[in-house]
Amino acid sequence: MAEYKLDCFGEACPLPLVKTQKKMETMNVGDVIVVEIDHSCAMKNIPDWARAAGHNVDIEEINDGEWEVIIEKTK
Amino acid sequence: MKISNHPLYKTIIKDAWSYTTGAVLLALLNISMFAVGGSPWGITTAFSNWGSWVFRSLGGEPEKWAFYAANKGNFNALMETSFFTNTQSLQNIGIIFGALLATLFASQFKVKKIKSWRQVLAAVLGGLLMGYGARLSFGCNIGAFFSGIGSFSLHGWVFGIFLLLGAWIGSKLLVRFFMT
Amino acid sequence: MESKKRPARKRRNQVPIALGLLLLIIIAGIMLAGVNSMLAIYWIFGISFGIVLQKSRFCFTASLRDPVLTGSTTLTRAVLIAFMVATVGFGAIQFKALLSGVAGVPGNIFPVGLHTAIGAIMFGIGMVIAGGCASGTLMRVGEGFMQQWIAIVFFVVGSVWAARDFGWWSVNVIMPTSISDGVTKGFHLPTAFGWGFAFFGQLIILAAIFLFADWYEKKKLNKVPLEN
Numbered sequence: 001m002a003e004y005k006l007d008c009f010g011e012a013c014p015l016p017l018v019k020t021q022k023k024m025e026t027m028n029v030g031d032v033i034v035v036e037i038d039h040s041c042a043m044k045n046i047p048d049w050a051r052a053a054g055h056n057v058d059i060e061e062i063n064d065g066e067w068e069v070i071i072e073k074t075k
Numbered sequence: 076m077k078i079s080n081h082p083l084y085k086t087i088i089k090d091a092w093s094y095t096t097g098a099v100l101l102a103l104l105n106i107s108m109f110a111v112g113g114s115p116w117g118i119t120t121a122f123s124n125w126g127s128w129v130f131r132s133l134g135g136e137p138e139k140w141a142f143y144a145a146n147k148g149n150f151n152a153l154m155e156t157s158f159f160t161n162t163q164s165l166q167n168i169g170i171i172f173g174a175l176l177a178t179l180f181a182s183q184f185k186v187k188k189i190k191s192w193r194q195v196l197a198a199v200l201g202g203l204l205m206g207y208g209a210r211l212s213f214g215c216n217i218g219a220f221f222s223g224i225g226s227f228s229l230h231g232w233v234f235g236i237f238l239l240l241g242a243w244i245g246s247k248l249l250v251r252f253f254m255t
Numbered sequence: 256m257e258s259k260k261r262p263a264r265k266r267r268n269q270v271p272i273a274l275g276l277l278l279l280i281i282i283a284g285i286m287l288a289g290v291n292s293m294l295a296i297y298w299i300f301g302i303s304f305g306i307v308l309q310k311s312r313f314c315f316t317a318s319l320r321d322p323v324l325t326g327s328t329t330l331t332r333a334v335l336i337a338f339m340v341a342t343v344g345f346g347a348i349q350f351k352a353l354l355s356g357v358a359g360v361p362g363n364i365f366p367v368g369l370h371t372a373i374g375a376i377m378f379g380i381g382m383v384i385a386g387g388c389a390s391g392t393l394m395r396v397g398e399g400f401m402q403q404w405i406a407i408v409f410f411v412v413g414s415v416w417a418a419r420d421f422g423w424w425s426v427n428v429i430m431p432t433s434i435s436d437g438v439t440k441g442f443h444l445p446t447a448f449g450w451g452f453a454f455f456g457q458l459i460i461l462a463a464i465f466l467f468a469d470w471y472e473k474k475k476l477n478k479v480p481l482e483n
Contacts, residue, residue: 221341223363
């Protein structure tokens with residue numbers, strides 16, 4: 001049950017999402033990834049993709065215009 | 076009850092709207108603009124004018140270029156020479172301020188710093204390609220794609236098909252060269 | 256999850272700044288209206304477009320990029336909805352102009368030819384690399400994206416560069432390859448194929464692409480792991 005962190009501050013779409021997908025492919029079921037973003041569009045498209053792919057997702061606004069998307073790999 | 080906890084504040088001002096809401100509102104705004112102003116939404120013609128105004132103030136003569144000399148509308152816009160008397164320029168500045176306003180009301184404004192030289196290179200190349208491409212095809216994703224297809228113009232459809240092809244090539248390049 | 260237990264950082268409330276900006280926007284609007292009401296109208300249109308683009312995170316770039324990159328077509332379908340609504344509204348405006356006997360069809364109808372394809376491919380590559388199209392770049396400039404601050408400067412440079420070369424393109428590419436004649440005359444589908452056929456045909460094609468996009472996403476996302 002490892003936890004990974006992905007720093008995507010300052011990056012525009014689609015890089016945060018592509019990096020998240022790449023990282024998740026290397027993770028085991030049950031592992032958690034915390035993606036740090038400050039791009040308001042990634043705040044929508046990363047959770048949308050993760051939910052559609054069936055993973056557990058949580059979003060937290062950690063600062064003005066900064067979010068953490070927390071994804072637990074389920075399959 | 077604090078305003079920031081009010082459910083209406085949360086749904087309308089704090090949270091993101093659905094893409095479909097955005098789609099319908101953008102289409103209605105575009106239709107309204109067409110009805111009120113006589114021509115539909117466009118963005119990039121003003122960008123050419125901004126550059127040409129600067130070029131002119133440096134002693135260049137853009138009015139001799141066919142783009143301006145052969146097109147009365149473009150020529151008149153060039154002669155307006157200022158952000159504050161040109162409708163499309165004001166509209167573009169308005170888009171920037173509208174987005175800023177919405178971000179501030181949601182308390183989500185943050186200056187997103189540049190992390191690597193790759194991002195700078197991507198912005199320079201991407202910007203140049205978009206600017207040049209939009210002039211060749213008579214419009215951008217708004218003027219040629221959205222408003223072009225809306226206007227039942229064949230160029231809008233052709234633009235859309237090759238835009239998809241360009242996006243596919245761009246995606247390959249992005250993942251290959253611009254991912255840190 | 257450990258990350259959730261970390262105390263939240265101190266956050267500022269940006270609403271007072273927003274109210275100040277709103278006041279400035281209104282004052283600017285009143286001043287513009289004093290010069291010419293059209294200026295104020297376009298100012299308000301711009302503000303409204305900016306708000307809608309930002310709030311809905313609408314992104315034309317993603318609508319064309321995500322199907323090939325991630326398999327998602329959520330935005331593609333939203334764009335198609337926008338096109339369908341615009342088709343109905345624009346059709347009504349054009350048809351009304353036709354009935355009133357105005358010469359020429361209003362709207363963005365421009366020549367189509369090799370230049371359209373070249374320009375679109377350049378634009379498509381550019382928008383994906385820069386992380387935003389024309390509307391998206393402006394919206395992200397307002398959101399505080401420094402990368403887009405650079406992109407817009409070079410967007411302007413590219414635009415003026417092409418405006419300088421436009422004469423060459425007109426003579427060598429646009430006029431020889433356009434299926435419509437001249438540099439300013441375009442190909443209007445209803446004029447060529449009739450109103451009923453073009454209007455309903457366009458709506459049906461847009462709807463068909465919508466259904467295809469929906470099917471495509473389901474097919475792509477059911478494949479796990481993703482192939483990127």
